[in-house]
Amino acid sequence: MAVINHEAELSRAGANITGWWSRILFFTRRYPLGAVGATIVLVFILTAVFANFIAPMDPTATNARASLAPPGGKYLLGADFMGRDMFSRIVFGARISLAVGAGAMGLGALIGISVGLASGYLGGWVDLLVQRLLDIMQSLPLLVMAIVMAAALGPTMRNTIIAIAIPLVPTVARVVRASTLSLREQPFVEAARAVGMGELRIAVRHVLPNTLAPLIVLATAQLGSAILVEASLSFLGLGIPEPYPSWGRMLSESAAEYVRTAPWLVIFPGVAISLTVFGTNLLGDALRDILDPRQRT
Amino acid sequence: MGSYLVRRFLLMVLTLFGMSVLIFVMLRLVPGDISDILVNAAGIADAKEKAKIAHELGIDQPIHVQYAQWIGGLTRGDLGYAYVSERPAIEEIAPRIPISAKLAGMALFFAVLIGVPFGVISAVRQNTGLDYFLRVISLSGLSLPSFWLGLLVLMASVHWFGTIPIYSNEPRSFLQEVALLSIPAAVVGFRSSALIMRLTRSSMLEVLRQDYVRTARSKGASEVSVNYDHALRNALLPVVTIIGIEAAFLVGGLIVTETVFNIPGVARFLVEAILWRDYPIVQNLVMLIAFVVVVVNFLVDMAYMALDPRIKFAE
Numbered sequence: 001m002a003v004i005n006h007e008a009e010l011s012r013a014g015a016n017i018t019g020w021w022s023r024i025l026f027f028t029r030r031y032p033l034g035a036v037g038a039t040i041v042l043v044f045i046l047t048a049v050f051a052n053f054i055a056p057m058d059p060t061a062t063n064a065r066a067s068l069a070p071p072g073g074k075y076l077l078g079a080d081f082m083g084r085d086m087f088s089r090i091v092f093g094a095r096i097s098l099a100v101g102a103g104a105m106g107l108g109a110l111i112g113i114s115v116g117l118a119s120g121y122l123g124g125w126v127d128l129l130v131q132r133l134l135d136i137m138q139s140l141p142l143l144v145m146a147i148v149m150a151a152a153l154g155p156t157m158r159n160t161i162i163a164i165a166i167p168l169v170p171t172v173a174r175v176v177r178a179s180t181l182s183l184r185e186q187p188f189v190e191a192a193r194a195v196g197m198g199e200l201r202i203a204v205r206h207v208l209p210n211t212l213a214p215l216i217v218l219a220t221a222q223l224g225s226a227i228l229v230e231a232s233l234s235f236l237g238l239g240i241p242e243p244y245p246s247w248g249r250m251l252s253e254s255a256a257e258y259v260r261t262a263p264w265l266v267i268f269p270g271v272a273i274s275l276t277v278f279g280t281n282l283l284g285d286a287l288r289d290i291l292d293p294r295q296r297t
Numbered sequence: 298m299g300s301y302l303v304r305r306f307l308l309m310v311l312t313l314f315g316m317s318v319l320i321f322v323m324l325r326l327v328p329g330d331i332s333d334i335l336v337n338a339a340g341i342a343d344a345k346e347k348a349k350i351a352h353e354l355g356i357d358q359p360i361h362v363q364y365a366q367w368i369g370g371l372t373r374g375d376l377g378y379a380y381v382s383e384r385p386a387i388e389e390i391a392p393r394i395p396i397s398a399k400l401a402g403m404a405l406f407f408a409v410l411i412g413v414p415f416g417v418i419s420a421v422r423q424n425t426g427l428d429y430f431l432r433v434i435s436l437s438g439l440s441l442p443s444f445w446l447g448l449l450v451l452m453a454s455v456h457w458f459g460t461i462p463i464y465s466n467e468p469r470s471f472l473q474e475v476a477l478l479s480i481p482a483a484v485v486g487f488r489s490s491a492l493i494m495r496l497t498r499s500s501m502l503e504v505l506r507q508d509y510v511r512t513a514r515s516k517g518a519s520e521v522s523v524n525y526d527h528a529l530r531n532a533l534l535p536v537v538t539i540i541g542i543e544a545a546f547l548v549g550g551l552i553v554t555e556t557v558f559n560i561p562g563v564a565r566f567l568v569e570a571i572l573w574r575d576y577p578i579v580q581n582l583v584m585l586i587a588f589v590v591v592v593v594n595f596l597v598d599m600a601y602m603a604l605d606p607r608i609k610f611a612e
Contacts (some may be wrong), residue, residue: 033429033432033433132308132311132312132315133315135308135311135312135315136312136315136316136319139312139313139316139587139590139591140316140583140586140587140590141545141546141548141549141586141590142546142549143548143549143552143553144548144549144552144567144583144586147552147567147568147571148320148323148324148571148579148583149323151324151571151572152323152324152326153326224439224440228440228442231442232442232444232549232552232553235442235444235553235556236552236553236556236568237572238568238571238572248442251444251445251448259448259451259452259455259461260455263452266445266448266449266452267449267452269445270441270442270445270448270449273442273445274437274440274441274442274445275440277439277440277441277442278436278437278440281436281439281440282436285436
């Protein structure tokens with residue numbers, strides 16, 4: 001059982017730490033790459049939330065005279081074929097990425113936790129059935145599963161979130177089930193039962209919180225994959241529909257045609273995707289080291 | 298051992314059966330079918346004409362009848378007819394398989410060639426500048442979308458060579474084919490190499506701490522011999538698993554990379570078929586992918602057992 005104990009770690013390091021600020025400084029020194037990741041993710045989230053204030057122009061406003069304007073001047077990162085400001089589109093693209101990424105991760109985690117908890121806690125034929133179902137879902141790669149789901153549901157924002165969330169479910173369910181299996185044999189579960197607690201309450205109040213550490217690590221990793229899958233789906237024309245400025249879609253519009261004539265249309269959206277996913281990966285690695293010491297490398 | 302194999306085999310069949318039902322039902326949930334698209338494309342708004350097309354394609358029959366026809370055909374090696382080209386699906390799919398298989402094989406080769414040695418170096422030089430540098434590179438490999446990496450490669454080749462490497466259906470020689478496929482293969486393999494490198498590193502770190510490594514060192518074995526002969530052999534076990542999983546999961550990377558480089562492989566074909574609602578192609582391709590994944594997983598388990606005599610599966 002992974003108990004999160006920052007205090008012990010802090011005192012082991014011999015640090016005299018009080019207050020949030022010095023705590024942040026301590027972890028920054030200890031996990032420099034994680035701090036970089038956290039900063040990138042924070043900037044990403046703030047950009048998404050305050051997109052209206054950051055973007056200088058309407059991301060969907062077209063302007064024939066600015067078609068394919070190069071970076072610089074009024075158009076900081078240039079303009080696309082329809083004369084839409086790339087900087088504003090990338091800023092608003094953060095909102096789409098965050099909404100789909102966090103939405104898919106949250107929905108996938110919610111279903112995965114319920115399924116995994118039920119499967120591990122109840123056992124028996126429920127467990128058997130769930131495990132076989134997860135086997136089936138895992139016989140397709142994440143992107144292939146998402147493509148088929150997205151095609152089956154149709155291209156809207158909500159459906160894209162569902163299409164990405166469902167393929168994320170098996171991993172979450174397996175992680176929760178594995179910890180639940182060992183947790184349900186622990187004395188504290190027996191004690192809770194002895195004092196007359198209901199099974200559902202035991203599962204949710206006592207077993208679930210103890211599976212959180214590996215879950216947080218997994219969720220961070222899945223946020224990165226969800227953003228990547230959204231970009232791939234939109235790139236292939238199966239994801240977020242027009243006129244939303246999705247980073248992946250911006251690359252599919254500009255793709256090979258503009259490689260020659262307007263490279264900024266190809267470079268900037270890709271940088272945005274890569275940097276964001278890179279940040280979540282860095283943060284995920286640091287969180288794993290902090291929360292799940294058994295996997296520490 | 299024998300009964301374990303039988304159980305594994307039955308589970309494989311069960312998984313594939315479940316997948317076939319799942320994909321079949323899911324495809325029929327798609328709003329609009331091929332008859333809508335064909336009718337729209339031809340500009341016909343006649344309901345009778347549309348019903349005729351649906352009847353010819355057999356998509357007006359109840360779903361369980363359609364399913365039985367499909368599975369019955371599969372067992373005889375008949376995959377049905379593609380809606381779009383009206384040719385047997387097998388003739389559409391089969392010639393594209395070798396292209397994707399070659400691409401995947403080269404990508405994997407590239408991934409192992411880069412991933413394993415750099416993973417070892419990173420572990421041996423743990424917490425040095427070189428280790429940090431390699432870790433950041435490998436993490437970036439997991440963060441770059443492969444279609445973007447592909448576009449960057451195209452851009453670079455336009456910039457420096459003035460042309461885009463175009464895939465040719467009939468390469469003049471084996472060497473030319475390898476040369477043409479190697480760039481997209483490297484693009485697909487970059488991600489896998491990053492994954493393999495990370496796993497090799499953490500697995501090596503674990504092994505390097507063990508007593509027998511210290512023993513080897515204290516009896517005077519050279520650093521190279523300790524790292525590669527003693528440690529790497531045992532560290533490779535989990536790496537074999539990830540290589541197997543990646544081999545199957547490369548398909549995801551292939552889909553976007555084949556699209557970017559305009560390579561007529563099965564992965565890109567899947568997306569085209571989905572956009573056209575070409576059910577016979579989609580369901581057979583999905584089954585092909587699931588089959589490859591399931592079989593590769595099985596082979597990896599077997600390899601694991603062969604490589605590590607300590608592993609004996611229960612029953």
